[in-house]
Amino acid sequence: MKQKKEKLLSGKKEADGLTRRDFLKGAGVAVSGSILVGEAQAEANPAEGSAQVQGPGEVPVTLRVNGETRRLNLEPRVTLLDALRDRLDLTGAKKVCDRATCGACTMLMDDRPVYGCTVLAIEAQGHEVTTIEHFSKGGKLHPMMSAFVEHDAQQCGFCTPGFVMACIAFLKTHPNPTMEEVEKGLGGNLCRCGTYWGIRHAVLDAAKAMSAEAEGGLIHG
Amino acid sequence: MANCKYEWPAAGDRRLIGKSISRIDGPAKSSGRAKYSLDINLPGMLFAKSVNCPYAHVRIKSIDTSAAEKMPGVKAVRVIMGVGKEVQWAGDQVAAVSAVSEEIAEDAARAVKVEYEQLPFLVNEADFDKDKTAGRTRQAAELKVGDPDKAFSDPDVVTHEGHYGIPVITHCCLEPHGHVTEWMGPQSLRTFSSTQGVSAMPAQFAEALNIPANNVQTICRYIGGGFGSKFQMDAWGLASAQMAKDAGKPVKYLLERAEELETAGCRPSGFARVKVGAKKDGTLVAWESDCWGTGGPTPSGVLPIPYVLDIPNRIRRHTFILANIGPARAWRAPNHPQAALLTMTPIDDLAAKLNMDPLQLLMKNADLASEGRGKVYREELQKVAEMSEWSKYWHPRGDKTPGHIKRGLGVSIHTWGGRGHAGNCLVTIQPDGSVTAELGSQDLGTGTRTVIAIVAAETLGLPVEAIRVKIGDSHYPFDGPSGGSTTVGGVSASTRRAAVDARDQLFAAVAPGLGVPADQLEAVDGKIQAKGDASKSLTWKQACRKLGVKTVQAHGKNPGQCMLGSSGVGGAMVADVSVDTETGLVKINRMAVAQDCGLIIDMKTAESQCYGAMIMGICYSLFEEKIMDNITGRMLNPNMEFYKLAGIGDIGELKVHMMTGPGYDERGVIGLGEPPVISPGAAISNAVANAIGVRVPTLPVTPEKVLAALAKGGMA
Ligand code: FES
Ligand code: FES
Numbered sequence: 001m002k003q004k005k006e007k008l009l010s011g012k013k014e015a016d017g018l019t020r021r022d023f024l025k026g027a028g029v030a031v032s033g034s035i036l037v038g039e040a041q042a043e044a045n046p047a048e049g050s051a052q053v054q055g056p057g058e059v060p061v062t063l064r065v066n067g068e069t070r071r072l073n074l075e076p077r078v079t080l081l082d083a084l085r086d087r088l089d090l091t092g093a094k095k096v097c098d099r100a101t102c103g104a105c106t107m108l109m110d111d112r113p114v115y116g117c118t119v120l121a122i123e124a125q126g127h128e129v130t131t132i133e134h135f136s137k138g139g140k141l142h143p144m145m146s147a148f149v150e151h152d153a154q155q156c157g158f159c160t161p162g163f164v165m166a167c168i169a170f171l172k173t174h175p176n177p178t179m180e181e182v183e184k185g186l187g188g189n190l191c192r193c194g195t196y197w198g199i200r201h202a203v204l205d206a207a208k209a210m211s212a213e214a215e216g217g218l219i220h221g
Numbered sequence: 222m223a224n225c226k227y228e229w230p231a232a233g234d235r236r237l238i239g240k241s242i243s244r245i246d247g248p249a250k251s252s253g254r255a256k257y258s259l260d261i262n263l264p265g266m267l268f269a270k271s272v273n274c275p276y277a278h279v280r281i282k283s284i285d286t287s288a289a290e291k292m293p294g295v296k297a298v299r300v301i302m303g304v305g306k307e308v309q310w311a312g313d314q315v316a317a318v319s320a321v322s323e324e325i326a327e328d329a330a331r332a333v334k335v336e337y338e339q340l341p342f343l344v345n346e347a348d349f350d351k352d353k354t355a356g357r358t359r360q361a362a363e364l365k366v367g368d369p370d371k372a373f374s375d376p377d378v379v380t381h382e383g384h385y386g387i388p389v390i391t392h393c394c395l396e397p398h399g400h401v402t403e404w405m406g407p408q409s410l411r412t413f414s415s416t417q418g419v420s421a422m423p424a425q426f427a428e429a430l431n432i433p434a435n436n437v438q439t440i441c442r443y444i445g446g447g448f449g450s451k452f453q454m455d456a457w458g459l460a461s462a463q464m465a466k467d468a469g470k471p472v473k474y475l476l477e478r479a480e481e482l483e484t485a486g487c488r489p490s491g492f493a494r495v496k497v498g499a500k501k502d503g504t505l506v507a508w509e510s511d512c513w514g515t516g517g518p519t520p521s522g523v524l525p526i527p528y529v530l531d532i533p534n535r536i537r538r539h540t541f542i543l544a545n546i547g548p549a550r551a552w553r554a555p556n557h558p559q560a561a562l563l564t565m566t567p568i569d570d571l572a573a574k575l576n577m578d579p580l581q582l583l584m585k586n587a588d589l590a591s592e593g594r595g596k597v598y599r600e601e602l603q604k605v606a607e608m609s610e611w612s613k614y615w616h617p618r619g620d621k622t623p624g625h626i627k628r629g630l631g632v633s634i635h636t637w638g639g640r641g642h643a644g645n646c647l648v649t650i651q652p653d654g655s656v657t658a659e660l661g662s663q664d665l666g667t668g669t670r671t672v673i674a675i676v677a678a679e680t681l682g683l684p685v686e687a688i689r690v691k692i693g694d695s696h697y698p699f700d701g702p703s704g705g706s707t708t709v710g711g712v713s714a715s716t717r718r719a720a721v722d723a724r725d726q727l728f729a730a731v732a733p734g735l736g737v738p739a740d741q742l743e744a745v746d747g748k749i750q751a752k753g754d755a756s757k758s759l760t761w762k763q764a765c766r767k768l769g770v771k772t773v774q775a776h777g778k779n780p781g782q783c784m785l786g787s788s789g790v791g792g793a794m795v796a797d798v799s800v801d802t803e804t805g806l807v808k809i810n811r812m813a814v815a816q817d818c819g820l821i822i823d824m825k826t827a828e829s830q831c832y833g834a835m836i837m838g839i840c841y842s843l844f845e846e847k848i849m850d851n852i853t854g855r856m857l858n859p860n861m862e863f864y865k866l867a868g869i870g871d872i873g874e875l876k877v878h879m880m881t882g883p884g885y886d887e888r889g890v891i892g893l894g895e896p897p898v899i900s901p902g903a904a905i906s907n908a909v910a911n912a913i914g915v916r917v918p919t920l921p922v923t924p925e926k927v928l929a930a931l932a933k934g935g936m937a
Contacts, residue, residue: 075322075324077324078322078324082323082324085260085262086262086268086322086323089262091253091256091257091259091260091262092252092253092254093253094257094259094260094395094396094445095259096395096396096478096861097478097860097861097862098477098478099478099860099861099862101860101861101862102395102861104395131253132252132253133252133253133254135252136248136252136253136254141248141251141252142252144251145248145251145252146251148247148250148251149243149244149247149248149251150243152243152244152247152825152826152828152829153251154244154247154250154251154666155665155666155667155829155833156395156396156443156444156445156446156665156666157246157249157250157251157255157443157445157666158257158395158396158445158446159395160250160251160253161250161251161252161253164251164252164253182869183869183870184870186868186869187868187869187870189868189869190395190861190866190868191395191836191866192393192394192395192446192448192837192866193446193666193833193837194832194833194834194835194836194837194840194867194872195829195832195833195836196836196867196868196869196872197832197836197872197875198829198832199869200869
């Protein structure tokens with residue numbers, strides 16, 4: 001209880017300004033995908049507006065990931081994160097809490113940041129999924145990644161891909177953020193090594209670099 | 222001119238050492254391309270999940286794995302704790318299953334049936350209830366110096382008595398513990414291990430599996446946090462290798478978040494009744510403490526209190542409480558954060574009683590620090606006082622400004638050893654000019670790779686990018702485990718020795734052609750040239766081409782010739798907080814640290830250690846606690862919603878100052894990972910007391926405890 005209160009008071013928000021509660025509602029999944037079994041499966045897909053029960057065995061799933069179509073056979077309970085990591089070897093997004101707390105699995109679904117651990121792979125069908133790998137295609141780092149390197153906004157680096165994704169998404173809605181907006185807008189990601197100081201500066205710097213690039217007509221990503 | 226050929230270059234000759242250089246593996250990490258053990262996917266790989274014991278203390282009566290074994294997709298099942306075995310903490314791994322998918326493995330783990338015999342348990346020790354802890358205590362040897370009784374009874378001595386504490390916390394590494402194991406032949410194993418000790422891991426697997434250690438290769442290119450908890454193979458490592466053998470397939474077995482928090486390491490708690498006495502001028506003269514704590518079912522370390530300050534008359538007693546709370550594991554600066562809190566908070570309370578500024582009191586007593594480090598502490602206290610604007614913002618206890626937001630400052634000092642560990646480096650220069658440095662070391666995020674590259678590049682007169690650093694593989698020359706801030710001291714010294722010898726071999730090869738004696742050559746700016754005479758020079762590539770078909774290889778060791786590092790640092794930290802007396806919320810305004818660590822190789826990653834340590838310190842000061850339930854014996858917050866870490870908005874403004882230059886640099890390299898994480902607890906607790914005028918006696922300083930302390934009132 002007390003933690004809940006603190007969390008509300010400390011103003012933790014998702015990268016796009018939604019509270020965690022809103023996020024969960026929006027995603028249509030109130031608990032971690034990995035414990036969605038049996039009857040819960042029926043509720044797992046309301047976002048599609050269909051009451052059709054899928055599973056329990058494997059079903060064909062078609063995902064759009066980083067601009068490519070990927071076909072898989074998956075049990076309906078498999079999360080988007082596990083599908084990407086275990087089946088497609090896209091391991092940039094990390095599995096840490098597996099229940100929408102830490103942000104290590106942050107990726108984009110139609111340009112909105114989502115926690116991949118809290119979206120079912122079947123729910124992601126029909127959406128464009130973009131993972132961290134997309135932003136260094138061809139070996140060229142996204143300006144946000146360069147800013148993370150420059151400001152040493154990473155130690156062990158395990159939270160870093162999720163943070164980079166959250167930051168990229170955050171700048172889409174806050175192209176010229178204040179420090180206060182950074183503190184609120186990136187409250188949905190956690191780091192154990194304590195790299196927040198570097199991250200704050202990386203985001204502000206990347207915002208400048210990206211708006212300069214945009215002005216020069218080189219819109220990235 | 223250096224007296225010893227391996228010595229660090231003089232200050233004016235350092236091109237790279239001490240500069241702010243970005244970590245060389247930064248792009249791999251920030252792009253998500255760095256592969257951690259959790260990211261390893263091998264053809265045909267199986268996924269393992271644990272069967273976790275739901276009770277704190279039980280004996281296993283029976284295990285039935287038959288249903289799990291029959292499930293389609295399940296390829297191996299292993300009992301970890303057999304019938305008759307005693308489980309000592311909830312969540313412990315009783316058995317494990319491997320299956321073709323994570324989902325099937327989870328189902329199979331649930332299908333394993335275990336019967337337990339309940340045994341009495343203890344999971345909370347804060348109140349040291351004599352009845353409940355009967356038979357569960359061990360006494361450490363008492364430490365007594367001088368005559369504390371006599372010192373306390375001096376009428377001129379002012380004493381303060383209080384109760385303080387810091388609970389058990391966990392490591393909460395974001396990458397969980399575990400391994401991917403793969404048999405390469407009947408007697409030969411490869412492991413991808415999330416480990417702080419790459420070179421030491423093969424021997425552990427080999428012994429447990431009864432195969433030759435030389436047949437085991439351990440790889441750990443990247444690790445998502447360890448903090449002292451990842452040295453062992455662990456039961457899950459062995460089970461992974463066994464199941465991989467049973468199934469004939471590689472097995473990925475890394476822990477789930479809940480079991481990571483319940484079973485993969487505890488930082489022992491420390492609670493104490495403390496009495497401390499000083500003369501009216503603040504000179505500390507006497508100390509008495511009765512301390513207790515737990516880290517699990519076996520005794521953990523004795524807390525070194527009084528901390529830093531060897532008060533002349535002192536006695537300490539320590540009782541280990543054996544609780545069913547998980548295994549004690551080294552947690553960044555083992556025993557020191559607890560000792561700092563249990564020492565620096567009573568001293569701060571005593572300062573308040575004496576109407577003294579606590580920073581001045583520490584200044585006055587700094588010479589009680591061992592190894593003659595008083596001067597260092599005075600310099601560092603002076604520095605943090607400036608950085609935190611102490612004279613402007615500090616005030617006697619209790620912020621008297623109107624309103625419900627109270628601001629306060631607190632200070633603490635700390636110490637650590639940090640001598641470089643034993644290890645080896647192999648530097649190779651190829652005729653095409655490429656250079657590698659190979660070490661069986663690991664980079665925990667501290668910047669190990671980058672430090673190695675900087676040292677080799679500095680020595681060879683090359684840019685950092687010219688050095689290919691190969692670490693994270695036990696096939697490279699043995700290097701020590703990364704614990705206790707020993708890595709940078711170790712790898713910088715072994716790399717320096719290897720690089721100097723490699724460079725000298727290259728000098729010998731090109732000297733005749735240049736017509737300059739080898740000992741009159743230098744390697745600078747990508748050239749080999751006569752000292753001070755650029756007209757006689759070769760580019761690096763030209764020079765290396767002279768090697769013909771030969772390759773230069775040199776092996777460097779630590780310890781070895783020439784003093785390249787030492788041990789023993791200080792450090793001072795100030796916290797500046799605002800406390801809302803209506804909600805009890807503590808907000809960090811600012812943290813400042815002045816830290817020495819001898820010669821700094823990379824200023825950027827050194828500063829990062831300090832920023833990170835302060836943030837980790839904010840976490841354990843305000844949020845973290847392994848909360849145990851007396852009724853079920855289980856951890857109540859084995860998840861990241863309720864095992865709380867600070868977020869990006871919780872850290873305030875951070876200021877770091879590294880002590881460098883004369884008096885510091887000539888000490889050589891000393892480790893830095895631990896020291897700055899030690900003081901935050903005491904500094905923040907003291908800042909809160911300074912703000913609200915009463916002590917919150919235990920960490921974490923939660924709103925609930927702040928409100929309770931305010932309601933109770935306390936010392937004026
Ligand atoms: S792993 Fe998805 S939010 Fe933590
Ligand atoms: S860099 Fe290690 S968890 Fe963030």
